[in-house]
Structures are given as structure tokens and as C-alpha cells.
Amino acid sequence: ETGVTQSPTHLIKTRGQQVTLRCSSQSGHNTVSWYQQALGQGPQFIFQYYREEENGRGNFPPRFSGLQFPNYSSELNVNALELDDSALYLCASSITSGGFIEQFFGPGTRLTVL
């Protein structure tokens, strides 16, 4: 276990709806990253939050947004859902140890868009 939890485990939405996914990081991890993993693919970086500010974004449109809270929890929000948004969404919290940044992944939320 990595100490990172995500909720819900599974979610089914319809096209055009909005969804919020949640992540709880390990205590002390002040950086959280979100990844999208489509079926049969490797995870793709969505964005990263450091001390509650967005600190880097991948090639994802603005309808993907996030929040990070002081209690080491975070959210991924997706507006105007599209069929291609169906994927496993992973969050990863980070800590720097000896100059190396290690990321700890949660189990993911499986989102299905119908």
C-alpha cells in the first residue's frame, strides 16, 4: 500500500455531465499529480499541484481542472464530459528524499462516460 487513497473506485457518467474525483495524499506530501490512463495505454500527465497552486499541465484542455487543499487532499474536476474521457484516473503524491522525488500512486478511479 502506498498510503494514497482515491474515491470513488468506479463512476459512470453521461456525455456532457461534470465529474469530481478525489484523492487523499500521504501526510507531508505537498505535491500531487494527476494522470489519465486510457485502456491499454500508459498514464498521461494531466497536471500537478504544489502547495495549492497549479504547477505544470500536460496536453489537456481547460475543462480539466483541479484543487489541492491544506489537509493533503485534492480534486480533479472534468466538465462537459466526452466519450474519450473514459479512463482510469490516477493521482500521485510526492516527497523529496535525498534529492530524488518519489511519487506514490493511488489505486485510481475508473470513469466510464456513456
Place this chain on the structure above:
Amino acid sequence: AQTVTQSQPEMSVQEAETVTLSCTYDTSESDYYLFWYKQPPSRQMILVIRQEAYKQQNATENRFSVNFQKAAKSFSLKISDSQLGDAAMYFCAYTQGGSEKLVFGKGTKLTVNP
């Protein structure tokens, strides 16, 4: 842009035997890290082994070792004495030094036969 390529979508190995998973990457940076992550069917991504680009010595973690060929931009994972619990998706990943954005390959599905 940095890319990571895993050319073996699936591999299989007999229990107690050795298997090597291949990975190549493309970057113009000199400071970077390479990783192998394991994603079992339960989906939680776990770090298997990491390699700092500035280190010439290949990383080793128990039964897992890497063959890091920097000039060839190759980073293969060797699993010795394979166990049933090694069955999983294995992802090769790259991150630039100072960054926490991971770039993943598409993964290799490893099956361990009893």
C-alpha cells in the same frame, strides 16, 4: 518532447526463470531519472526500481535489475527467479531532473506461468 517506447506489449516467463523487458527513450536532457513501475491487476502503481542518469552503475533491487545503456538510450528491466506475484503490467517511465512529471511508455503485460 521526451518519449518512452516499450516494444513488447506482452511477455511470458516460467516461474523461477529470468525475463527481460525492454524500454527505449528519447531525450536531449542530461539530467534525468528512469523508472520501472509495476501495476498489478488491483491497479495500484508501485515503483520497482529507479536509475539516475548520472550514475554509471546499474540499479539493483533484490530480484530486479536494470541494464542502463545511456548512449543507446536503452533501459531494460531484468527479473530473476520470476514469481507468480510478478505478473502485472510493467511501465517504463522518464522524468527530467527537477521535474515531477512522469512520461510513461505503453506498458508490457507480464504473465508468469507456473
